[in-house]
Amino acid sequence: MQNDQRLQEGIAAHQSGDLEAAQDIYLEILNKNPEDPDGLHFLGLLHFDAGRAESAIELIQRSLEINESNTSALNNLGNILKLTGEPRLALATYVRAVEHDSRHKEAWKNINLLLRSSGDFDEILAIMSEIVRLEPENPDAWNTYGLAKMLTGKAEEAAEAFDKSLQFDLPTSPNAVWRARILAAQGRNDLAQKHLERIVEAKPEDKAARYHLAAVRGDKLDHAPEDYVASHFDSFSESFDEVLEKLGYRAPELVAEDVVRLAEQRATPFHDVVDLGCGTGLCGPLIRDHCTNLTGVDLSTGMMQKAAALNAYDFLVEGELVSFLSYELPTRFDLAVCVDTLCYIGNLQPFMKALAQALKPGGRLVASVEHLEDSHAQGFRVDSSGRYAHMPDYIRKCAENASLIYAQDRKEVLRRELGKDVHGLIFQVMLPEQS
Known part of the structure; x- marks a missing residue:
């Protein structure tokens, strides 16, 4: 209990920007137990924040050798590998995270972002096929499976997967509108309209959903609404x-x-x-x-x-x-x-x-x-x-x-x-x- 409390104090110092205090606490924990996986994990994150990416990767990998199912450590290691120019290793690391926790939202999000720039989909498709077989109501797995199918040119199978992901997901899911748009782009306006109507019913204030529903229905629109355009571009200005x-x-x-x-x-x-x-x-x-x-x-x-x-x-x-x-x-x-x-x-x-x-x-x-x-x-x-x-x-x-x-x-x-x-x-x- 005392060790957990000290770790939380170190994390709080780390998050507030006091890297020196955080380092002292992490080292204190590791002095008591050099094999403490959490101590190694968070010290690795601190090293990365301090500009020492190589030692950060080494520390988090040591942490995972001790506790290979720590999905937070896997996701963080993937983030570091991506930022240091190793997208393929990062993708493999995120996949390890969802193999341990098939509902890890951040890892799924990161997989989808990296998948667009990957040229090797065989391993991803094999893993996704197994996950959707074992968990046929997992929307994140169906979403990623659909993305991989889409990127390999299998439009019909991709549409089926996106449809399933939307069936099993909440209509308020962050990328629900995007998936409905992809269905429409693949010629499945019927499915796109069904899901967009569901999203608008759940989130009537969603500007993007309302606009794309009108576009899919073929409503006569002279221009995109200003509030939609502003919020749409604000939302992904960083990327x-x-x-x-x-x-x-x-x-x-x-x-x-x-x-x-x-x-x-x-x-x-x-x-x-x-x-x-x-x-x-x-x-x-x-x-x-x-x-x-x-x-x-x-x-x-x-x-x-x-x-x-x-x-x-x-x-x-x-x-x-x-x-x-x-x-x-x-x-x-x-x-x-x-x-x-x-x-x-x-x-x-x-x-x-x-x-x-x-x-x-x-x-x-x-x-x-x-x-x-x-x-x-x-x-x-x-x-x-x-x-x-x-x-x-x-x-x-x-x-x-x-x-x-x-x-x-x-x-x-x-x-x-x-x-x-x-x-x-x-x-x-x-x-x-x-x-």
Whole structure:
């Protein structure tokens, strides 16, 4: 009892940032018993916090040799291995944790995050098959099994697994909406709608669930709700860049290529430039050298905090694009860029009209959108992911209705998602020079 009390005192000191006091207590425990697994585990965590990753791994591994079923130690060791550039070892360590405790939420979450970047799914599928056989009502196991099936191209089996995971999970589960979206993306709108209706019933305040339910039902939506977009991007602002990197996301570079070509035709940089929907600032640094003043605009506070850390922007403004462009702005812009932000706006007419007010004569917009090739569509369509795709002729019509010139476009692959290329357009519109 006394040993447990001292350990808790050490953990409390550790959590408060008093590493010296925590170390003294952990060493005191280990002096009494050098084989104390908890002492070794928490001393290892302290070493990692102090920047000594190698000794941290060694200490936690020693702890696990003594108590191999300590799932907290396994999960923490996996975290350290991931952060030190050993994702495959980390994945194997998380799997060991769920083999000992099939309901370990954090370990399942970490497995799913790492699984997306793993190329070897055979072992994972074998383990998941056994877990779902032994525990057929384990939602976490079905979720991971579905993810592994999806990443190996087995869409039908993946959909069945995601459906089971949602059947056995609470509708308030953190990634329930994501799983329903995946079902829709795999063509199972019936199942997606059933689960989204259940989620909305349990959590009527859930903006994402309400929006994606409307998208799956095919409701007519001119744009994604502002509160949904803001909360959606706030929720994963920390992991946004990492996620997009794994998707092979190219839109910022493709837009920047057009900006560089335009800049090469000028004697001086663009004086006033705005990055509409700047997010974490992926495009800003790529065009910074061609701008005198660069302003970033975004709905998400979390995203803009990341953008501010880049020191690429002269000004950052929190706000919605059309509202911002419609303000009495202190200046009009020589150039606007808009990277994949219009995929949350279906009806582009209000945007184009506001843009025309905000550009200087001769000013241009360079933007990316997802490309809609369905000849039966009415210019734009929201898909089950909640993103809009647009037809080039529709973009041209909206631009011309706002007295803008549709200058050019080109088709490109913007990223990979669910094993498929996502096709898009990089297009330009301009405000005519005054005569």
